[in-house]
Amino acid sequence: MNKLFNRNKMLIILFGIIILILFIGFSMTDRESTTKAEQFTGDTVAASQSIIGAPVQFVSNIFSNFTGLFGASNENEALKTQLEMVPQMYSDIERLEAENEKLRDALEVSSKREYDTINSRVISRSQDQWLNNFTIDKGENDGIQEGMAVMTPEGLAGMVKRVNGNSSFVEMITTNVSQNNLSVEIQHADEAVYGAIDHYDSERGLLVIDNIKNNAKVEAGDEVFTSGLVGDFPEGLIVGEVMEVENDEHGLSQNAYIQLASDPSEIDVVFVLERDPESMGD
Amino acid sequence: MRIIVIFITSLLLMYGDFLFAEFSPFEISGLTVYTVPKLLLMYILLLSIYVNPSISSFIAIVFGILIDVYSGLVYGVHTFGMVAFVFFMHTAFRVFYKDFVAMAFVVLSLTFLYDAYIYIIYGILGLVNMPVFDYLALRSVPSLIVNALLFVLVFVLTLKSSKVRKNFLSKH
Numbered sequence: 001m002n003k004l005f006n007r008n009k010m011l012i013i014l015f016g017i018i019i020l021i022l023f024i025g026f027s028m029t030d031r032e033s034t035t036k037a038e039q040f041t042g043d044t045v046a047a048s049q050s051i052i053g054a055p056v057q058f059v060s061n062i063f064s065n066f067t068g069l070f071g072a073s074n075e076n077e078a079l080k081t082q083l084e085m086v087p088q089m090y091s092d093i094e095r096l097e098a099e100n101e102k103l104r105d106a107l108e109v110s111s112k113r114e115y116d117t118i119n120s121r122v123i124s125r126s127q128d129q130w131l132n133n134f135t136i137d138k139g140e141n142d143g144i145q146e147g148m149a150v151m152t153p154e155g156l157a158g159m160v161k162r163v164n165g166n167s168s169f170v171e172m173i174t175t176n177v178s179q180n181n182l183s184v185e186i187q188h189a190d191e192a193v194y195g196a197i198d199h200y201d202s203e204r205g206l207l208v209i210d211n212i213k214n215n216a217k218v219e220a221g222d223e224v225f226t227s228g229l230v231g232d233f234p235e236g237l238i239v240g241e242v243m244e245v246e247n248d249e250h251g252l253s254q255n256a257y258i259q260l261a262s263d264p265s266e267i268d269v270v271f272v273l274e275r276d277p278e279s280m281g282d
Numbered sequence: 283m284r285i286i287v288i289f290i291t292s293l294l295l296m297y298g299d300f301l302f303a304e305f306s307p308f309e310i311s312g313l314t315v316y317t318v319p320k321l322l323l324m325y326i327l328l329l330s331i332y333v334n335p336s337i338s339s340f341i342a343i344v345f346g347i348l349i350d351v352y353s354g355l356v357y358g359v360h361t362f363g364m365v366a367f368v369f370f371m372h373t374a375f376r377v378f379y380k381d382f383v384a385m386a387f388v389v390l391s392l393t394f395l396y397d398a399y400i401y402i403i404y405g406i407l408g409l410v411n412m413p414v415f416d417y418l419a420l421r422s423v424p425s426l427i428v429n430a431l432l433f434v435l436v437f438v439l440t441l442k443s444s445k446v447r448k449n450f451l452s453k454h
Contacts, residue, residue: 016362019362020358023356023357023358023361023362024356024357024359024403024407026357027354027355027356027357037351038351041347041348041351042352045348045352046352048293049297049300052293052297124303124352124353125303125304126353126355127296127299127300127302127349127353128318128360128397129303129307129316129318130400130404130410131355133353135352161355169352169353175355201411202410202411202412203413203416
């Protein structure tokens with residue numbers, strides 16, 4: 001009897017492991033859409049979390065407002081100075097945009113840089129604190145779709161992995177690059193060097209671009225942008241800055257180490273970017 | 283009645299875990315230190331002793347799925363992990379002498395092992411490449427200390443929720 005019980009237990013454990021492997025396989029595949037069951041579960045948890053989290057948010061806002069009072073007048077002065085330049089910048093941008101539009105029309109190309117933004121707030125972070133993934137308070141009903149780029153005011157942060165009705169799950173770029181290489185361009189002086197981010201070095205906290213040709217000039221301090229060549233990401237989003245360049249172990253190519261512009265642990269407000277569909281023909 | 287109280291307590295503890303992620307990790311003299319509380323896991327493990335293993339397994343499955351679908355990148359890790367750890371708790375408690383210290387030791391060891399289990403799975407899938415020493419010094423041990431402090435709270439909650447049914451029946 002005892003033996004039979006043990007055998008049953010063994011079978012249950014084996015069955016469990018097989019199911020776990022199947023689930024892992026299912027979640028690691030690139031899916032184009034989120035199932036209704038996932039959307040329902042995600043939305044229910046997000047909604048109840050917003051209700052439970054509201055008092056905590058309220059208290060933490062009071063604290064942050066209070067601490068923000070210190071040094072507010074100095075900050076105000078500095079911001080006012082910056083603000084005086086804004087009208088001039090706006091008019092410059094409008095003039096350049098109009099000029100750009102005319103030139104594009106003349107060349108009959110659609111811009112990979114054009115996108116609309118959807119503002120959103122982070123409502124929760126991954127509770128196991130491993131991958132810095134987070135959930136935002138906008139979903140399908142607000143026009144968000146899987147694969148869209150997610151930015152912070154500083155730079156690219158991640159991409160939308162799953163979309164529910166009123167919330168979405170965002171995968172950080174540091175996790176995502178280990179599965180899908182992100183195509184980027186490094187701006188060195190006026191030249192663009194193209195490459196793909198291979199992985200995230202968590203020990204150093206830097207993204208790694210490998211296989212850069214030896215004759216390509218890349219230096220620390222160069223800015224890195226998305227290239228818009230692969231995937232749904234628009235062109236020209238700030239990814240970060242080159243911190244270090246070194247030859248690979250065989251000396252055949254160079255590796256560049258990039259500091260991410262956005263800080264993964266300090267993300268509160270994000271923008272989801274909707275790329276102009278005309279520029280995604282291929 | 284009791285199952286409702288257990289469910290609501292579990293829900294609140296799950297959000298407690300989520301809330302902690304807002305404050306952690308933090309920097310101490312240039313080092314990033316993670317403190318990962320396991321309020322829900324400790325509650326589920328204690329339920330398997332103070333209530334019964336079936337209810338504990340049921341809560342483990344329901345909340346495992348919720349966590350996986352809501353905030354998990356890899357499905358099944360939490361669901362499978364929580365159920366397996368309830369099973370370990372049940373087995374361990376047949377071996378250990380049943381007193382508070384032994385129970386606290388087993389529960390805290392299991393929270394320690396649970397995080398290690400997720401570390402290993404993510405490591406195998408290539409999602410995490412934190413060196414083992416860093417993991418132990420900057421994540422595992424600080425989390426263990428935080429969990430040891432929070433254990434008292436969870437223990438009181440478990441005792442309260444295990445008594446709900448008795449109170450309910452005595453009134454009628």
